[in-house]
Amino acid sequence: MAALDHSGLPGLGRQWSMPTLIEIVPAQPSWRTDFETLKIAVLRAAPAGSRVHHIGSTAVPGLAAKDIIDIQLTVEKLDSVDDGALARTAWSEPPAD
Numbered sequence: 272m273a274a275l276d277h278s279g280l281p282g283l284g285r286q287w288s289m290p291t292l293i294e295i296v297p298a299q300p301s302w303r304t305d306f307e308t309l310k311i312a313v314l315r316a317a318p319a320g321s322r323v324h325h326i327g328s329t330a331v332p333g334l335a336a337k338d339i340i341d342i343q344l345t346v347e348k349l350d351s352v353d354d355g356a357l358a359r360t361a362w363s364e365p366p367a368d
Contacts, residue, residue: 295335302329306340316356321346
């Protein structure tokens with residue numbers, strides 16, 4: 272199987288350094304709606320038939336967590352993904368309402 276080039280996707284293939292101190296915050300009611308906003312943006316850039324899932328600790332109602340929304344994009348075929356479209360969708364701050 273040939274190796275896939277994910278160099279155009281934000282975050283993939285990069286070394287991330289976590290701060291020494293990880294802040295855990297009380298569960299936030301906004302996490303669900305934050306995910307829904309992210310999901311719409313990701314699905315616009317993803318191939319037809321893709322699914323976006325809210326994963327990680329912020330997906331568990333009532334659970335204290337790092338204030339970071341983790342998502343998983345599931346596609347039928349990796350070669351149908353437009354790396355450029357996903358990269359253009361990336362942001363470091365949530366989109367403005």
